Amino acid sequence: MTDFEVRPLAEGERREAFFMLGRALHFPALDDETWERRGAGFPAERRFGAFAGGELIGLAGSAATELAVPGGRAVPAAAVDGVGVRADHTRRGVLTALMGEQLRDCARRGEPLAALHASETAIYGRFGYGIATRAKTLRIHRARAAFRADAPAGGRVRLVPPEEAEKVLPALYHRIGPRRPGMIARGATWWRWTNPRLREGMVAVHTGPDGDDGFVAYRSENRQSFTEPEAGAALVVRDLHAANMAARAALWRFLLSVDLVAEVRAPNRPLDEPVGAMLADPRACETIAVDDGLWLRLVDVQAALSARSYGTGAPVVLEVSDPVLPENSGRYSVSADAVTRTDAPADLRLDVDVLAMLYLGDQRVSGLAELNRIHVLTDDAPARGDALFGSGIPWCGTPF
Numbered sequence: 001m002t003d004f005e006v007r008p009l010a011e012g013e014r015r016e017a018f019f020m021l022g023r024a025l026h027f028p029a030l031d032d033e034t035w036e037r038r039g040a041g042f043p044a045e046r047r048f049g050a051f052a053g054g055e056l057i058g059l060a061g062s063a064a065t066e067l068a069v070p071g072g073r074a075v076p077a078a079a080v081d082g083v084g085v086r087a088d089h090t091r092r093g094v095l096t097a098l099m100g101e102q103l104r105d106c107a108r109r110g111e112p113l114a115a116l117h118a119s120e121t122a123i124y125g126r127f128g129y130g131i132a133t134r135a136k137t138l139r140i141h142r143a144r145a146a147f148r149a150d151a152p153a154g155g156r157v158r159l160v161p162p163e164e165a166e167k168v169l170p171a172l173y174h175r176i177g178p179r180r181p182g183m184i185a186r187g188a189t190w191w192r193w194t195n196p197r198l199r200e201g202m203v204a205v206h207t208g209p210d211g212d213d214g215f216v217a218y219r220s221e222n223r224q225s226f227t228e229p230e231a232g233a234a235l236v237v238r239d240l241h242a243a244n245m246a247a248r249a250a251l252w253r254f255l256l257s258v259d260l261v262a263e264v265r266a267p268n269r270p271l272d273e274p275v276g277a278m279l280a281d282p283r284a285c286e287t288i289a290v291d292d293g294l295w296l297r298l299v300d301v302q303a304a305l306s307a308r309s310y311g312t313g314a315p316v317v318l319e320v321s322d323p324v325l326p327e328n329s330g331r332y333s334v335s336a337d338a339v340t341r342t343d344a345p346a347d348l349r350l351d352v353d354v355l356a357m358l359y360l361g362d363q364r365v366s367g368l369a370e371l372n373r374i375h376v377l378t379d380d381a382p383a384r385g386d387a388l389f390g391s392g393i394p395w396c397g398t399p400f
């Protein structure tokens with residue numbers, strides 16, 4: 001029995017919703033000043049609330065974006081955020097109801113994909129989301145981080161004040177990407193939400209032969225103390241995007257040249273970003289974590305599968321199971337030329353969350369088959385699937 005209703009959030013309920021979410025996510029103290037600064041980045045549009053006895057007890061939002069998929073297309077997608085249930089109403093199906101409503105809303109809007117960053121890995125698999133990109137956290141010891149003589153030099157790096165960063169970065173990000181599978185377009189709401197945070201740190205922009213082509217947003221943590229005056233500062237990279245390797249190298253050179261800094265930490269970097277390889281001592285750059293990045297949901301399996309490109313090779317028939325959106329359940333013939341619904345016998349059987357793990361190329365069919373996440377019905381199908389689905393390493397790089 002449900003004792004709550006789910007409906008779209010009204011404009012006048014935004015502030016109450018923001019504060020409820022803040023408590024669910026353990027944000028530091030939320031006050032009027034925070035709301036003044038950040039409220040504009042928290043629209044009511046596309047947000048569903050769960051209400052019990054007239055009180056807001058749960059929330060799930062999303063924003064329209066586009067997500068780059070293998071082959072280079074940008075596919076309409078819902079960037080899901082602001083999910084929380086009031087602590088005195090958890091484990092009673094509130095999130096389940098919100099997720100169902102939200103996914104049906106995405107389907108109505110014609111968005112074949114939904115994506116999110118998860119607070120915990122146990123939550124979203126049951127709703128059909130799978131880990132589709134991963135990211136690494138780097139820690140670089142500055143005193144040991146001399147660049148190799150043959151590492152790209154790059155052009156000029158300049159620090160820009162927050163007012164200029166707010167103008168320059170949206171256009172620059174748009175120009176640089178989003179091209180790599182997993183990257184998303186950043187709309188005006190995303191920047192409205194992010195700009196106040198730019199003011200808490202610093203932004204540097206790289207200029208190459210064709211103009212601005214890279215940027216880094218970072219903040220510094222001073223770790224000096226009376227007992228450890230030599231501890232220095234740590235620079236923490238928030239956001240670094242570059243159009244080419246020269247710009248990337250120059251931004252890293254800049255970060256590693258800042259005085260009084262003992263280390264640079266960079267969470268959420270692409271798995272293939274070659275920072276260590278640019279250094280004379282690659283061990284000066286440690287990978288201290290590899291985490292899940294984007295969780296992806298194929299809302300419309302036929303449209304999503306048709307939107308990406310495939311490698312060459314013989315077709316494969318997938319039998320997909322989707323209990324939350326049953327209209328997706330069925331068989332799909334996937335080939336380099338087309339994706340079609342089919343009645344042909346299946347080669348591989350898998351759940352829709354596992355399909356999400358393959359979709360951007362992060363996981364291989366054969367690997368997931370060995371883990372029993374994919375049931376193999378035809379012996380050579382994993383190899384055929386690898387040839388079709390394989391692509392470069394995906395990365396999102398946009399927190400939301």
Ligand SMILES: CC(=O)SCCNC(=O)CCNC(=O)[C@H](O)C(C)(C)COP(=O)(O)OP(=O)(O)OC[C@H]1O[C@@H](n2cnc3c(N)ncnc32)[C@H](O)[C@@H]1OP(=O)(O)O
Binds near residue numbers: 092
């Ligand atoms: C995209 C983002 O915004 S990520 C942020 C997500 N929000 C948070 O982490 C804030 C703190 N947590 C919460 O607000 C809530 O606990 C939520 C949103 C994670 C879950 O909401 P609930 O209403 O409790 O979920 P609901 O009752 O629908 O649970 C559905 C199932 O998921 C399970 N589940 C839900 N949350 C968790 C969890 N954190 N860990 C493990 N299992 C969970 C439930 O046990 C239930 O399982 P069952 O179907 O086998 O019984």
